[in-house]
Amino acid sequence: MSAKYVIDSIPGDGIGVDVTDVAMRAVDAVAQLHDFSVDWRIREWNSDFYKKTGRMMPEDGLEQMASGDGIYLGAVGTPDVPDDITLWGLLIPIRREFDQYINLRPMRLLPGIKGSMPGLENLDVVVVRENVEGEYSTIGGRFGTGTPGEFALQEAVFTRAGITRVARYAATVAEQRGGKLVSATKSNGIIHSMPFWDEVVAETTAEFPSVQVEKVLIDALAARLVMKPTSVNTLVASNLFGDILSDLVAGVAGSIGIAPSANLNPERRFPSMFEPVHGSAPDIAGKGIANPVGALWAAAMMLEHLGESAAAVALTAAFEGALADGISTPDLGGNATTASFAEEVIARLK
Numbered sequence: 342m343s344a345k346y347v348i349d350s351i352p353g354d355g356i357g358v359d360v361t362d363v364a365m366r367a368v369d370a371v372a373q374l375h376d377f378s379v380d381w382r383i384r385e386w387n388s389d390f391y392k393k394t395g396r397m398m399p400e401d402g403l404e405q406m407a408s409g410d411g412i413y414l415g416a417v418g419t420p421d422v423p424d425d426i427t428l429w430g431l432l433i434p435i436r437r438e439f440d441q442y443i444n445l446r447p448m449r450l451l452p453g454i455k456g457s458m459p460g461l462e463n464l465d466v467v468v469v470r471e472n473v474e475g476e477y478s479t480i481g482g483r484f485g486t487g488t489p490g491e492f493a494l495q496e497a498v499f500t501r502a503g504i505t506r507v508a509r510y511a512a513t514v515a516e517q518r519g520g521k522l523v524s525a526t527k528s529n530g531i532i533h534s535m536p537f538w539d540e541v542v543a544e545t546t547a548e549f550p551s552v553q554v555e556k557v558l559i560d561a562l563a564a565r566l567v568m569k570p571t572s573v574n575t576l577v578a579s580n581l582f583g584d585i586l587s588d589l590v591a592g593v594a595g596s597i598g599i600a601p602s603a604n605l606n607p608e609r610r611f612p613s614m615f616e617p618v619h620g621s622a623p624d625i626a627g628k629g630i631a632n633p634v635g636a637l638w639a640a641a642m643m644l645e646h647l648g649e650s651a652a653a654v655a656l657t658a659a660f661e662g663a664l665a666d667g668i669s670t671p672d673l674g675g676n677a678t679t680a681s682f683a684e685e686v687i688a689r690l691k
Contacts, residue, residue, distance in 0.1 A: 344377040346410040346647055349612070351384045351431070355621030356631035356679075357415020363683030364636040365413070367656060368644070370687045375652040382409065388419040388427060397430030403438045411643050412614035415636070416621040437473050439611035441604035442503065443510050444470035444580075445642070446587035446618065451634070452665035454595040454673055463571045466590050467518065469511035470583025472604055474503045477580045499534045499579070501541055508545035510607060511577035515552045518575050522546065524556045525578035525586060538579060559586075566590055591618060596672050598632030601639035603646065615643040629678040632670040634660055637686065659689040 350365060352358040365381055372378050384406075386398040397417070399405070406412055412435065417427045435441070446468040450461045480496040508524075515522035524542045528535035539556055546554045557565065559582050566573060566586065570593045578586055591600035600618035617635030625631055637660045644653040663685045669675030670682055677685070 344649075345380060346377065347380045347382060347408070348411045348413050348643070349382045349384055349406045349409045350413045351386055351415065351417075353415040353417040353431075353621060354387045354389075354419050354427075355416060355623045355626035356619070357387075357417065357621050359415075359626065359629070359631045359679050360617060360633040360636035361413065361415040363633050363679055364640045367637060367659075367683055367686050367690070368640050370690050371644070371652045371656045371659075372649075374690060375649060375655070377649060377652070381413075386431060387417060388422045391422055391426065391430065397427060398434075403434065406435075406612060407439075409612050410647060411612050413640065413643060414614055414616035416617065416619060418621040419623055433477065435614055436604050439606055439614070440473065441606050441611070441613055442471065442473045442506060443603075443605040443607055444468075444472035444583060445514075445603040445605055446470065446583070446590075446600065447642075448587070448590045448594050448600060450594050451599060452661050453667055453669065454599070454664060456595050457593045461570065461594065464594055465518075466566075466570065466573055467514055467575050468583055468587040468590065469507060469514055469575065469577045470587065471503060471507040471578070471580050472583075473580075474498045474500060475580030497534050499537055504538055504541040505545050508542045508577060509548070511575060512546045512549040512552045512554075515575040516549060520551050520553055521574050522552050522554045523562065523573050523576045524554060525559050525562050525576060525582040526556050527559045527582075528556075529558060542577065562586065563589060566593065570594075588618065596632060597635075598670070598672050599634040599638065601635050601642055603639070603642045605646070613643075613646055615639040615646070629680060630671050631679045632672050633679050633683055634664070634670075637683075655690060656686075659686045662689050 352361040391397050449465040450456050476497045478498045481494045483493045485491040526535050528539050591597045597619050602616050602618050604614040617639050641653045641656045668677050670677050
């Protein structure tokens with residue numbers, strides 16, 4: 342009997358709707374060819390839902406999704422709803438309640454895409470980002486609001502358990518990718534949390550004798566990723582540093598529109614979530630020109646996580662093949678629409 346997966350799809354706002362629509366069609370096409378099916382539970386949880394209800398998702402939203410095999414997110418955000426509301430009302434609660442403590446962001450120079458400089462043919466970076474603590478903490482507050490002495494206090498939270506598990510996961514990834522791991526830090530300026538990060542990363546990765554670990558200060562690392570991006574292979578970073586560096590690498594590789602992301606609960610006690618890295622881009626929403634590659638790549642990562650490796654390979658080969666033949670959306674210099682690019686991918690699958 343063929344496998345059937347239940348996936349909660351949250352198209353979200355703006356181009357999130359545009360790209361998830363076509364990517365889900367591509368997933369259905371590859372599923373048919375590889376003898377499995379996907380039951381999509383469409384969740385209309387977005388900024389419009391917030392404006393109607395005062396919440397980004399229902400009170401029992403997490404409970405509703407807990408029975409699924411995975412979550413597929415488009416993008417959230419509109420100019421008339423503050424970003425902290427859209428983020429903390431939907432994305433961060435999903436990550437934290439489902440303990441999706443690994444944010445995995447691969448990036449390589451895809452066929453047919455011109456990167457930001459010559460010599461990027463060997464670009465192949467995986468960023469392993471700690472995803473549930475670090476700098477993205479609710480601890481802190483504001484004092485003296487509206488007065489000349491107003492101030493804000495924001496506390497970062499680094500736990501031994503949190504650093505250990507992300508370092509261990511990153512070392513496992515690095516083992517399979519040539520044995521080199523770069524750890525992003527700022528221990529010369531941030532005197533408590535970052536030396537602690539360095540110590541726990543060193544202790545944990547010592548369990549992996551075949552992995553060579555290099556700790557690099559975040560400012561120098563940012564410059565290195567711009568000037569010599571192929572010198573980094575696997576990178577482990579805190580929540581904030583990983584967020585910034587993965588977008589930087591995507592920009593070096595040609596466009597943030599191609600970048601995928603997986604929010605993983607490696608033990609599979611909860612569903613994991615897959616999403617393109619780009620935002621909702623309200624300025625181009627509904628125009629049919631959004632790049633669906635990030636969404637397609639995220640979908641391939643989801644299929645891999647579900648155990649459908651052959652389908653993941655086929656979907657990746659299809660969108661890479663289209664790019665290699667010069668078919669791309671305007672952000673990559675092409676003239677394909679979101680829909681026509683997806684139709685090309687589906688045709689190649691068949």
